[in-house]
Amino acid sequence: xxxNQMTTIVPEQQTPSPGSGTPDRTAGRRDGHRKRELxxxxxxxxxxxxxxxxxxxxxxxxxxFTDWPGFSLDQIDWVGLDNFRELxxxxxxxxxxxxxxxxxxxxxxxxxxxxxxxALALDQHLRGSSFFRGVFLMPTVISLVVVxxxxxxxxxxxxxxxxxxxxxxGLGRFAGEWLGDPDRVLxxxxxxxxxxxxxxxxxxxxxxxxxxxxELREAAAIDGxxxxxxxxxxxxxxxxxxxxxxxxxxxxxSLKMFELVYVMTSGGPNHASEVIATWGYFQGxxxxxxxxxxxxxxxLLVLTFILATIYVRKFRMQDDL
Amino acid sequence: xxRRASTRRLLSTSTAMLACGALLASCGLAGxxxxxxxxxxxxxxxxxxxxxxxxxxxxxxxxxFGEAQDSYTVKDRGIGNEEHFTVVRTGLAGGSPPxxxxxxxxxQTRDFAKAGQLLxxxxxxxxxxxxFILKESAxxxxxxxxxxxxxxxxxxxxxxxxxxxxxxxxxxxxxxxTFEDFTAAADxxxxxxxxxxxxxxxxxxPAEHWWMNFIVQRCGVAHVYDVIDDxxxxxxxxxxxQAAEDLAGLAEAGYFPEGASSDDYGAAISVFASKKAGxxxxxSWYAAELLETPTEFEYGIVPFPRFEDAENTGDxxxxxxxxxxxxxxxxNPDGAKALLEHMLTDESTATWAEAGLFSLVDGAVEQNGPxxxxxxxxxxxxxxxxxxxxxxxxxPGVGEDAIYNGSxxxxxxxxxxxxxxxxxxxxxxxxxxxx
Numbered sequence: 001x002x003x004n005q006m007t008t009i010v011p012e013q014q015t016p017s018p019g020s021g022t023p024d025r026t027a028g029r030r031d032g033h034r035k036r037e038l039x040x041x042x043x044x045x046x047x048x049x050x051x052x053x054x055x056x057x058x059x060x061x062x063x064x065f066t067d068w069p070g071f072s073l074d075q076i077d078w079v080g081l082d083n084f085r086e087l088x089x090x091x092x093x094x095x096x097x098x099x100x101x102x103x104x105x106x107x108x109x110x111x112x113x114x115x116x117x118x119a120l121a122l123d124q125h126l127r128g129s130s131f132f133r134g135v136f137l138m139p140t141v142i143s144l145v146v147v148x149x150x151x152x153x154x155x156x157x158x159x160x161x162x163x164x165x166x167x168x169x170g171l172g173r174f175a176g177e178w179l180g181d182p183d184r185v186l187x188x189x190x191x192x193x194x195x196x197x198x199x200x201x202x203x204x205x206x207x208x209x210x211x212x213x214x215e216l217r218e219a220a221a222i223d224g225x226x227x228x229x230x231x232x233x234x235x236x237x238x239x240x241x242x243x244x245x246x247x248x249x250x251x252x253x254s255l256k257m258f259e260l261v262y263v264m265t266s267g268g269p270n271h272a273s274e275v276i277a278t279w280g281y282f283q284g285x286x287x288x289x290x291x292x293x294x295x296x297x298x299x300l301l302v303l304t305f306i307l308a309t310i311y312v313r314k315f316r317m318q319d320d321l
Numbered sequence: 322x323x324r325r326a327s328t329r330r331l332l333s334t335s336t337a338m339l340a341c342g343a344l345l346a347s348c349g350l351a352g353x354x355x356x357x358x359x360x361x362x363x364x365x366x367x368x369x370x371x372x373x374x375x376x377x378x379x380x381x382x383x384x385x386f387g388e389a390q391d392s393y394t395v396k397d398r399g400i401g402n403e404e405h406f407t408v409v410r411t412g413l414a415g416g417s418p419p420x421x422x423x424x425x426x427x428x429q430t431r432d433f434a435k436a437g438q439l440l441x442x443x444x445x446x447x448x449x450x451x452x453f454i455l456k457e458s459a460x461x462x463x464x465x466x467x468x469x470x471x472x473x474x475x476x477x478x479x480x481x482x483x484x485x486x487x488x489x490x491x492x493x494x495x496x497x498x499t500f501e502d503f504t505a506a507a508d509x510x511x512x513x514x515x516x517x518x519x520x521x522x523x524x525x526x527p528a529e530h531w532w533m534n535f536i537v538q539r540c541g542v543a544h545v546y547d548v549i550d551d552x553x554x555x556x557x558x559x560x561x562x563q564a565a566e567d568l569a570g571l572a573e574a575g576y577f578p579e580g581a582s583s584d585d586y587g588a589a590i591s592v593f594a595s596k597k598a599g600x601x602x603x604x605s606w607y608a609a610e611l612l613e614t615p616t617e618f619e620y621g622i623v624p625f626p627r628f629e630d631a632e633n634t635g636d637x638x639x640x641x642x643x644x645x646x647x648x649x650x651x652x653n654p655d656g657a658k659a660l661l662e663h664m665l666t667d668e669s670t671a672t673w674a675e676a677g678l679f680s681l682v683d684g685a686v687e688q689n690g691p692x693x694x695x696x697x698x699x700x701x702x703x704x705x706x707x708x709x710x711x712x713x714x715x716x717p718g719v720g721e722d723a724i725y726n727g728s729x730x731x732x733x734x735x736x737x738x739x740x741x742x743x744x745x746x747x748x749x750x751x752x753x754x755x756x
Contacts (some may be wrong), residue, residue: 069416069432069436070410070415071410071413071432071433071435071436071438072413072436072437072438073414074415074436074437075436077668088590094703124522155587156580156583156584156588157578157579157580157584158516158519158579158580158588158591158592158597159580159584159588159591159592160577160580160586162366176579177579177580177582177583177733178583179523179583180523180580180581180583180584180733182735237389265523266524266584267524268523268525268582268583268726268729268734269523269583269726269729269730269735270726270729270730270735271726272728282721282722284715285723286407286721287405287716287717287718287721288410288432288717289718
């Protein structure tokens with residue numbers, strides 16, 4: 001038997017003992033009871049899910065085929081695919097799309113790289129590892145709105161602490177506009193997004209590292225492999241599926257990015273940090289074009305849905321393994 | 322009914338129901354104590370007076386209403402300025418409006434009225450119009466297709482500049498009377514290593530207000546309305562370009578701080594209040610705020626400096642900023658009217674004016690306004706015409722996108738004046754094609 005073949009133990013079917021009632025009726029009662037339990041436990045959650053997730057999603061999808069200013073339901077006007085045709089010619093939308101792709105790729109590289117390096121480092125059980133795990137996780141639990149407010153102020157050239165800090169350590173040439181410079185604003189948002197989220201991905205990787213049997217590392221050491229070779233040939237192959245899932249999660253979260261951009265820059269300066277979510281929000285809630293805003297967000301929904309589907313399939317495959 | 326029509330009707334109905342559900346779910350307005358609707362003796366009032374002088378003044382007025390009569394009780398809900406419009410629009414569209422609603426008038430009046438969301442208050446206005454001054458501005462803010470849908474309450478002027486008197490004195494600079502005086506003063510402050518002008522253009526409108534103060538001098542209010550009302554004029558006309566060049570010139574001269582395009586209005590206030598800048602241009606609401614939270618230094622206010630060669634010398638910027646409407650689906654319109662009547666009493670308008678707010682009821686400011694704001698009010702009364710905030714008169718895709726983003730880019734020196742005016746006209750043309 002090869003090492004990755006597994007044996008499945010199936011419990012033997014029990015024969016009902018005499019005098020325990022008719023088997024069919026007992027099984028039927030058990031099934032009915034089980035169904036009632038399922039309804040009781042899943043019903044409320046399902047109800048909330050349908051009311052607050054599926055109905056708005058379906059509503060957004062249907063509204064995307066309308067021209068609706070959002071003032072009165074009588075004003076809903078069915079326009080078919082017009083909003084999507086307009087999106088195809090909307091320069092700001094495509095610019096937002098490119099920004100999303102930049103943030104997505106950047107977030108995958110930075111978050112995965114940082115999370116992996118730190119997870120491997122903290123897995124060495126060096127002194128202070130537990131402390132640093134907590135420290136690195138901390139930004140993850142802070143609300144993104146708070147992060148955006150604090151760093152938005154901190155990065156202000158007039159009132160912030162970042163430029164004075166650069167000048168204090170002799171790096172004054174790098175000080176300047178951060179969020180007002182079209183060339184700097186997206187990288188800054190990417191860095192903040194990474195700072196606020198890598199801790200979670202690091203924990204996912206640490207959880208997987210803990211599950212790797214010690215014997216594999218010991219066997220590699222006996223075979224003469226150093227620390228780096230062990231990581232490269234033993235640890236990383238075993239982390240591959242977790243890394244893939246982490247990258248998919250990062251991609252999904254990056255596509256949905258809203259709070260950081262909305263609070264720190266509102267998509268500016270002059271759309272230089274606009275992302276699909278903020279453009280859809282602007283169209284729907286500020287420009288009173290709910291139909292067009294919904295169409296914008298439907299595109300985002302489709303992109304996220306594709307990634308989520310890949311993620312779920314990957315997750316199922318891992319379960320099957 | 323044909324099958325096609327039936328299908329369309331089914332689709333529309335389904336969409337309407339889902340849209341309602343989506344809006345209610347997304348904005349958390351489904352149910353809840355603060356949503357609209359009221360008992361017969363309760364008046365639900367939504368407003369955006371959540372901070373500063375307005376907050377205290379509206380509380381006093383509502384308390385006064387409770388003491389003056391026994392028929393109604395008021396349940397008010399303050400909503401932050403940024404989300405106010407979205408909440409109001411959702412409340413009206415979702416069928417759960419308050420009985421009385423505060424909003425900003427102009428385009429909002431036309432949009433709400435077109436959707437059948439507001440009661441016609443023409444008769445109420447006619448009963449009370451003798452009390453009001455600046456009637457032309459007031460009526461424009463509340464009119465849609467010849468009917469009046471709201472009652473104007475406050476006027477805010479945008480045609481002034483605040484200055485740090487101590488800083489100017491230390492540098493030997495006199496408060497400017499003309500624009501040429503202003504640039505000379507700004508040069509002096511800049512040479513002294515100070516920031517001449519505090520501005521937070523991230524929000525768009527602070528930079529737009531600078532441009533508007535140039536527009537009223539270069540073009541005049543009538544010319545601007547020729548563009549707004551599509552009477553042959555365009556934002557690409559020479560005077561609008563000149564006004565954009567005036568603003569870009571200030572940026573090129575280095576009068577604005579480095580964070581001009583990324584700081585918001587609050588940051589600009591902080592820069593001014595922390596003695597880092599000599600001047601700041603903003604609305605008369607700041608004068609009311611200063612009464613409540615004075616600066617640590619002596620400040621002064623001057624009318625916005627005019628160009629010596631300006632063609633229009635009698636126009637200013639400023640608008641009716643607070644209006645009150647009664648939603649068509651209000652459960653208690655009589656209670657709302659009773660509250661409106663109370664808000665127009667001498668006692669209420671005095672309370673409003675004492676807080677430094679420009680009540681539109683005749684005599685209220687003159688008799689009760691603090692002396693600090695009186696020069697601003699005098700300038701309003703002397704003005705030949707006033708230009709409301711452009712975003713209130715134009716579709717949001719023009720005002721809150723092209724003008725906000727463009728004027729912030731002008732201040733940051735990242736857009737040319739020509740590109741700026743062309744982008745605004747292009748946005749306006751696009752909006753007109755869509756409507």
